[in-house]
Amino acid sequence: MKFIEKLDTAARQNKSKLCVGLDIDLAKLPKKFLDLEDPIFSFNRRLIEKTSDLVCAYKPNIAFYEALGIYGLQSLIKTIEFINEESQVPVILDAKRGDVGHTAQAYAKAAFEIFKADAVTVNPYLGHDSLEPFLNYREKGVFVLCLTSNAGFRDFQTSIYLSVARHVKEWNHFGNCGLVVGATSAEELKDIQKIVGDMPILIPGVGAQGGDLQHSVQNGGKRAIINASRSVIYSPDPRAEAEKLRSEIYRFS
């Protein structure tokens, strides 16, 4: 199934615009998992079992798995396999890749064929030919960074983020593009959404980063995807936390 159909289906079935970020930190894992054979996969499996009827997507950030070496990346592969087998929820691999043509081709292959994600995040700095190999996987989703949720977005993004949105709108020949816009820029989100219409907009930065949930939901358009990571996954009761967030989002929709 195409990523966008999978996203719409999960959002409709689970009545949810919530995406849970699977950002693993061994130091934060409850002790009981550390004694298991594969602590990371075991932790993720429990999370997925507890939340897969409450979310529209999962978003593992590959950095946290890579930082644990080969073993971490194996756990990532197992985690995505588990999501694909046990649920209908799409997986957005947060990788923020960006490189010249034939190298981008290798990254796209890794994201979609090795890690078997349904969508991936990419960095626009290198321009259209760096995104094309991703876009050519027509069934897959490609979320282009537009305006990020960290303080450093001011260094270079402010002068080009609207141009990024306009370009991505133009490059969306196969209907598989999305954008990433931080919840910390909920006002700018409104202008961006006007440019791209119903394109999925992945919105990280609520919760731990202090973004504005209400305006993110209201300004993010029909396919706003609200991401929360640490506030859900390290909660003593991730299911309750996910349910709470899903309801808040629903109330603002």
Add this chain to the structure above:
Amino acid sequence: MKFIEKLDTAARQNKSKLCVGLDIDLAKLPKKFLDLEDPIFSFNRRLIEKTSDLVCAYKPNIAFYEALGIYGLQSLIKTIEFINEESQVPVILDAKRGDVGHTAQAYAKAAFEIFKADAVTVNPYLGHDSLEPFLNYREKGVFVLCLTSNAGFRDFQTSIYLSVARHVKEWNHFGNCGLVVGATSAEELKDIQKIVGDMPILIPGVGAQGGDLQHSVQNGGKRAIINASRSVIYSPDPRAEAEKLRSEIYRFS
């Protein structure tokens, strides 16, 4: 040893500004390697044995290893280990990473502690706080993308590349910054080099991508690092090809 000292030492000892890019493509590997137990590592080892007295750095691009899955990443780790054990040549991991603070921290850990590179390439789109975790590894080198060698650089980079150069100059508190500027922009390289002075500038895009070798060398400053990948590594005689390039660079210096 600090990356920059390792770079200067290798450049002086080997009388070389040539960096060889270890961009592996199974389809291009000579047949004799495919029968070996670890074709990628075996191919790289032969290359390194044949060229380690001719280069100032090696630059594996992680994308090509990631595209081969766990096995490819294991070969990358073995390759860097081999370079570190058998030569004095520094390794620049071409990864073009860029993410928000705590995620960037994970990427920096992966690059320097898992893959054990001496330096890494990063993407400036997310600004200073996304680069800080890399820069805090004071012994390591951090090459920030400025102006890339692909056609797509025109989409977003032209309005900000000089600002990137100025910011990186300012962020260089520990003397461990570098820039990446494509050989296809040899004229712009002159302006960039004036801003950053003796900072190392990694210059890809000669060879297969058709960049201008002479002007790249002349405009790249004292620490220009000229990268060639496919034209050297898939040559029937990589040593002869590397020697030829090293001499050409020397003639233009």
